[in-house]
Amino acid sequence: MSGSLQAPGAVSAYGVPEFEYNRALALELAQQLRRAGHLVLLIGAEGDETGLAARAQLATAARARFFVSLHHDSAQPRFLKQWTVNGTARWYTDFSGYSLFVSRSNPAFAVSAGCARAMGRQLREQGFRHTLHHSADVPGERRTLYDRELGVYEADFAVLRRAGMPAVLFEAGVILNRDDALMLGRPATRARLAGALVAALDGCLPR
Template sequence: MRPSKPVLWAMLALCAGTAQAATIAVDVGHYLAAPGATSAYGETEFGYNLALAKVVAQRLRADGHVVLLIGAGGDMDSLRARPAMASGADLFISIHHDSVQERYLSTWTVAGKAQRYSDISHGYSVFVSKDNPRYTESLGCAEAVGSAMKRAGFAPNLHHVMNDAGEGYAVLDPDLAVYQSSLIVVKYATVPALLLEAGVIINRDEALAMKQPDTRRRVADAVASAMSCLTPE
C-alpha cells in the first residue's frame, strides 16, 4: 500500500534528518512527448527544465529542505497530477523556460539546419493564480523569487505585458516580473504555488546563457534564498 501524501512528506523529512525542514515540490515543466518550447538552437525546453530543476532541487536539499522532484522521468503528461503530488508540501515550484508568439519568430541556420529564433524578449518571469486557495502565500513567495532573481543579476521579462504581444497576462509587480495567470499547475495546486520562467530560450544569447552551469547555479541560489517566504506549519 502506498503511503498518503502527509505520511510521504514525513518520511522524507526523517530522511533529510531535520523535523524543521520545509517541504518543497519542484516540478519539471513539460514532458518528453510534449517538450514545450524549442530553443534558438533546436533544443527542447523539457531538457532545459530538467537540468535546471535538478540543480534547484540539489541546492534546496543542501539547505536542509525536503524536496520532491516531480516529472523528472519525462512521462508525466497530466498537468493536474503534478500539483496533486505536492499535497502536503509547503510550496510547489514549476520550472520552465520561455518563448514568444509565433509572429515574432525569424529563421536562421544552425549547423546546417533551419531554426527559429527571436531576440525581442529576454529575462525571467514568475506566475501565480488568484484561483489558488493559498494565493496570498503564493504571491509572497513569487515576489520573493522575483526579487532574488533580480538581485542575482537576471532581468525581469516585461514582454508578457506588451500591448501587441497577445499574451493576456496581468502584471502584478512589473519591477519583479510577477504575473497573474490561469496556468493549470498553479491554479489547481492546494498549496502555495508559483511557476518560474527562468529565461527565454528562443533568444539566441539567452539560450546559450541558460545552459551554463554557473547560470543554473545562480538561479538555484536565488530560489533558495527566497525560501524565507515559507512558514512551515
Template sequence: MLIKCPYGLCVLGLTLLPVLPSFAKPPIVAIDAGHSIAHSGATSASGKPEFDFNAALATIFSNFLAAQGVQVIKIGHDGMMADLLQRPQLANAAGADFFLSVHHDSAQPRYFRPWQWEGKTLQHTDHAAGFSLFVSRKNPHVAESLRCASALGKSLRQAGFYPSQHHAEAIEGENKSWADQINGVFYYDNLVVLKATVMPAVLLEAAVIANRQDEDNITKPQVRQQMAVAVAKGLSACGVLPPSH
C-alpha cells in the first residue's frame, strides 16, 4: 500500500520509489531559426550568411526532436520572417512549453583579420570560438529559462563542445553579464525573442562562424547531429522533455 510521498519519494514497504513527472501530452518546443534571408546576420569566415547556418541547424534540431515524439513549432525556417516580434507571438499562440532560438556567432571587428578564400579577400578571427547561451531577465520565466540554459550548456560540454568567453569582455559591443560561466550562459535582457515569449526561452549561439575552424566544424553533419542529441538531453535534464530523451 502506498503510505506517503515525502520529498518526491513514495514509500512502499521498505522500497523508495521516485515520483516521476507526468507528461500527459507531447511537449511543444518552438525552434526558431534566427535572422532571415533579408537580414541574414553575421558573415562566416568563408563569406556565407549566418541565416544559412541557422536554418540548417534548426531543421536538424526540429527533425531530431520530432522523431522523439516532441511537437515542434518551426519558426522562421523559410527565411521570410523579418519581424522579430512575430517569432515569440507565434510561439505564444501555439502554447509552446519552451522556445529555443538558434544562431551562430561572430566577434567584434577589432579582432578580424584578412585572409584569402577562393580568390577573395575575406575577414576571419581566431579570437573567439565555441558556443554561447543567452537568457533574458525580462522573460516571465527567467528562473526556468536559466535552469534550461545551464542544462543545455552542461549537456553540450559533456558532448565535447566548449563555451566561449568573449561576450563577457569589457569592451564596446560585449560587456554581457554572466548567468552561469561554467556552462556558457549570459544575460541578454533586451533580446525580443527572449523577453516577449510567455514560456521559458533560450538563445543558442552554436559556434563562432567567423572563426575558420569553428565554421568548418559546425558544418559537418555528424557534428550538427551530435549537437542535436546534446540539446535534447539538456531539455530532458531541465524538465522540458521526458527523461527518456
C-alpha cells in the first residue's frame, strides 16, 4: 500500500487522507487472502515511512509471488473544482472509477498484465467501472492504455519496475470524486474490491 502517516497522499473531497483509505483496503485484502490460504506480507500498514521502490524491494527480498501496490486516486489540478464541506473549502473532480497499472520493465510483465486484466474483469463483474482520465492528453497523464475495456494502463512506475515478481498498481477509485469518496469509505465496498482481487489472483497466478 502507498502513503504513510508523514506523507498521507491525496486528500478526499471530504478531507480524508488517502492513507486511511489505503490502510483499510489493505487490511481487508490481507484478511481475504489469508482466508483463501495465501501468505501475506503487509508493507507500510502501520504508517511507517517506506518509499514505494523500497517496498517493492522488501517484497522481492521476501520472495513474494505477487506484488499489489494499493492506492486511491486523484486528478490533475486543471480538472479540480472547489466546494465547501462543513465550512471548509475542498477540491473535487468529476472523474470516477478504478485504474490498474503494469510496467513493461517488470521482469514478469506477461503475468502482471494477465493478472491486471483478470482483476479488471472481476471488478467489472462486481459492478465497478474504470476511469480513462489517465490517458488524457495533458501533462502528468498521457498514460498508454494496455486494455481500454478493462482499465489497464502501462506506466513505468518504480514500484512496478523494481519488483522482482509480477506486480500491479491498483487505484481503487478517485477519492476526489464526491461519490467515489463516500463509496470507498464503506466496509462493504472494500469487501467487494478485495474479493475481486482475490478471485483474480487465484485464477491468474501460475500454479
